[in-house]
Amino acid sequence: MTQLDRRQFLAGATATAAALAAPSVHAQKAGGTLRFVAQADLKILDPVWTTAYITRNHSYLVYDTLFGTDEKLQVRPQMVDRHSVSRDGMKYSFTLRDGLKWHDGQPVVAEDCVESLKRWMKKDRFGRLLAAHGPRLAAADRKTFTLELGEKFGPVLEALGKPSSNVPFMMPARIAATSADEQIKEIVGSGPFRFVKDEWQPGNQVVYVKHADYVPRRVHLDKVVWRYMPDAATAAAALAAGEIDWWEIPPIDFIAKVEQNSALSTFLPDALGTQGWLRPNHLHPPFNNKKARQALLHMMSQETYLQAAIGVSKYFRTCASVFACAGPYASKAGAEGLDRQNMERARQLVKESGYDGRPVTVVHITDIGFLNAAALVTRELMTAAGFNVDLKAMDWSTGLAVRAKKDPPDKGGWNVLHTWWMAADVMHPAVHFGVSGAGPGAWFGWPEIPQLEKLITDFVRATDQPRRKQLAEEVQKVALDEVAYVPWGEWMQPTAFRKNVNGILKFIAPLFWNVSIA
Amino acid sequence: MLAEILRRLVATIPVMVVVALAVFALLHVTPGDPAVIIAGDYATGDDIARIRTRLGLDQPFHVQVGIWLGRIVRGDLGTSIFSGLPVATLIGQRAATTIWLTLFAMLISVGIGVPAGVVAAWRRGSWIDRAVMVFAVSGFSMPTFWLGFILVYVFAITAGWLPVQGYLPMASGLWPFFSHLILPALTLSLVYMALIARMTRASMLGVLEEDYIRTAFAKGLAPRWVLIRHALKNASLPVVTIIGIGFALLIGGAVVTESVFALPGLGRLTVDAIVRRDYPVIQGVLLVVSGVYVLINLVVDVLYVVLDPRIRY
Structure with missing residues (x-):
């Protein structure tokens, strides 16, 4: 009991608190195979090479992190046993837990973590911000490494405990030495499950087996099999028939049917939710004009978008903030235009912008239901505001290629697109791509707003929370005034599982170490 | 009869070459870019260009066809761009x-x-x-x-x-x-x-x-x-x-x-x-x-x- 308490207490990260909120109270039983229908097909295995959520979720089985984030968004040590910060906040020292082992049986050493962090800092937005502050990483001994900053950087632990893509997962140094532009070839982690490469069939299944030496927790399941089922009706039938145990993302239309089945349960693992975006392209007319962009803000009716795209009101909420409404930086600062639709004002702004009636190309993704609905709502609202809308229908893959084009809309480019981000990715200015004003270095749409970049730099250099909160509000005011993008609300995605599945945790990704089958 | 079967089998070779070229050409006029999909949400234009170069997608069409056909002749169907597994x-x-x-x-x-x-x-x-x-x-x-x-x-x-x-x-x-x-x-x-x-x-x-x-x-x-x-x-x-x-x-x-x-x-x-x-x-x-x-x-x-x-x- 003492040992269990210590583990629970020390482990903390990600799920210790969350475990209390798990949807089941059954006694946990060791062993067994869990059959899980994942949200997408796992094709890329390298969590640094891609930002795909499916790769992040896969990596939570295979890899571990130095720090994690619990349900209350507090950073907790995970692989790290203890850490210290110098009085001036410029030097951090981290000591790893005892007994950490890679899946190949080798011990985890400080050098592995140094190399893993170096690779991650080359790709991740938060990591790049940290890298821009001149950190020097070095192993002090086999279990301890240091991070010495060249310039002040407040949220070091938040960066290392970043829960969403790209997550700073730890890998053996020989693997982490792979260029960040190349995919790693060997999948060896120290996480709760070992990836079985021979049984991996892209487009069908991924198999994981228990990592018996996982520290600091006990893993209940012997094996986890991820299945990919592109057809929701098939997954629903398989869950009802008991052929699968857990369906990660059932479409919201299916939830009522699932809830009618006494053998099944649903649960909201990520109450923070997901945020929808309407993104104007700042490079080309009419949205290279601030007034035309502000018209998009004033025409916004989040309720209309959410009704059309999500449909079931208990799973969505309006949110007049660019930062996740359930997060610590949510604010209504500067959100007057977003908070209440004012079509009259929108029409006036369109006129004042000097819009010449040229067709406005709206990317219309047809193979993702909520993006399809969002584009149709946008057409109606933009037309009502006085724009001449040209919906360009395409599949998601084509949309990805189109959005990367900086050409004018009549040469294959675009004016408006829709996308979505999990709340963890819009939590604060250091992770939020929508508030970057870095021009060519910003997210697609490329707003060039130097003031935003300065505020974000100030944010990461701030060391106290009230100052950060104040800077986040400043960021929001500028982002909404310049209309870097327009959020169209938040929604929550339930998960569905059979009642013999216990221990599902509240987190942005499905976690399996605590799951068991009764 | 046997000679006819052999003759027909040999005749499949040009058919397959035509099919291969048609498939290759069709794919290259289809909109979409695997480099963009791989690069993900945070990629800059330079990141995408680097990936295209590594995948050989920046090469002229005839060079890409030549490389692919050369592999086919050696019995190598290539490697998946995403999973890295052989086709x-x-x-x-x-x-x-x-x-x-x-x-x-x-x-x-x-x-x-x-x-x-x-x-x-x-x-x-x-x-x-x-x-x-x-x-x-x-x-x-x-x-x-x-x-x-x-x-x-x-x-x-x-x-x-x-x-x-x-x-x-x-x-x-x-x-x-x-x-x-x-x-x-x-x-x-x-x-x-x-x-x-x-x-x-x-x-x-x-x-x-x-x-x-x-x-x-x-x-x-x-x-x-x-x-x-x-x-x-x-x-x-x-x-x-x-x-x-x-x-x-x-x-x-x-x-x-x-x-x-x-x-x-x-x-x-x-x-x-x-x-x-x-x-x-x-x-x-x-x-x-x-x-x-x-x-x-x-x-x-x-x-x-x-x-x-x-x-x-």
Whole structure:
């Protein structure tokens, strides 16, 4: 009991608190195979090479992190046993837990973590911000490494405990030495499950087996099999028939049917939710004009978008903030235009912008239901505001290629697109791509707003929370005034599982170490 | 005959080259860019350009074709852009499912469609004939995905006799193997069963009017003997042609069935690859499937000779 308490207490990260909120109270039983229908097909295995959520979720089985984030968004040590910060906040020292082992049986050493962090800092937005502050990483001994900053950087632990893509997962140094532009070839982690490469069939299944030496927790399941089922009706039938145990993302239309089945349960693992975006392209007319962009803000009716795209009101909420409404930086600062639709004002702004009636190309993704609905709502609202809308229908893959084009809309480019981000990715200015004003270095749409970049730099250099909160509000005011993008609300995605599945945790990704089958 | 088969096999080479070039060209005029998909949300233009260079996608079209054809000649179908797995491995993982599904579906189609067509022709105008024709029209009219869900609802969810989805290899046991294929094969076969039944009936009706059939009946031969030995054999050329085409169509039609029943077959591999613009996988699968089509046509041509000695090549 003492040992269990210590583990629970020390482990903390990600799920210790969350475990209390798990949807089941059954006694946990060791062993067994869990059959899980994942949200997408796992094709890329390298969590640094891609930002795909499916790769992040896969990596939570295979890899571990130095720090994690619990349900209350507090950073907790995970692989790290203890850490210290110098009085001036410029030097951090981290000591790893005892007994950490890679899946190949080798011990985890400080050098592995140094190399893993170096690779991650080359790709991740938060990591790049940290890298821009001149950190020097070095192993002090086999279990301890240091991070010495060249310039002040407040949220070091938040960066290392970043829960969403790209997550700073730890890998053996020989693997982490792979260029960040190349995919790693060997999948060896120290996480709760070992990836079985021979049984991996892209487009069908991924198999994981228990990592018996996982520290600091006990893993209940012997094996986890991820299945990919592109057809929701098939997954629903398989869950009802008991052929699968857990369906990660059932479409919201299916939830009522699932809830009618006494053998099944649903649960909201990520109450923070997901945020929808309407993104104007700042490079080309009419949205290279601030007034035309502000018209998009004033025409916004989040309720209309959410009704059309999500449909079931208990799973969505309006949110007049660019930062996740359930997060610590949510604010209504500067959100007057977003908070209440004012079509009259929108029409006036369109006129004042000097819009010449040229067709406005709206990317219309047809193979993702909520993006399809969002584009149709946008057409109606933009037309009502006085724009001449040209919906360009395409599949998601084509949309990805189109959005990367900086050409004018009549040469294959675009004016408006829709996308979505999990709340963890819009939590604060250091992770939020929508508030970057870095021009060519910003997210697609490329707003060039130097003031935003300065505020974000100030944010990461701030060391106290009230100052950060104040800077986040400043960021929001500028982002909404310049209309870097327009959020169209938040929604929550339930998960569905059979009642013999216990221990599902509240987190942005499905976690399996605590799951068991009764 | 053997020389003819060899000649035809050699003749498949230019056909395959044309298919390969057409597939390559088509893919390169299709919108979409795997480098953008790989690069992800945080990529800059430079990141995307670097990935395109590494994948060789920045090379001129003729250079890319040359590299790909060079690999094909060496028996290398390439590597998936996303998973990094060899295309041959991916095809190997999926081929068995599609082959078994297609064979089962064809077995059901022929096993039911041919006798139904023969009986309908023999009992022309009777209720049996009408029943077969109603069945055939229904078979043509029912969308595969709809039929699949109905069968799942009835036999898997309500009755619980068969699994909803998935595939198990024969090594898992004969019943698990068969049980996972019954519903998908039934779903896939219905339309071809209907096609074969109609074609057999039409062909048999023509043959049953022939003098030698009347003579056979006049000689007192048993109707079953006359129908199978004399009529069906002579009516079988169009049916064999349809069966040959049906094999090709079944492989194509398997895409929907594989999705409905979550079967890891070549159809889904192709669709998934198209969705992501995984060019090497699309090219590899289409090349292999094209080869299979060519071989099926060759087998059909050989069967013509076996069934009708008057045919010479």
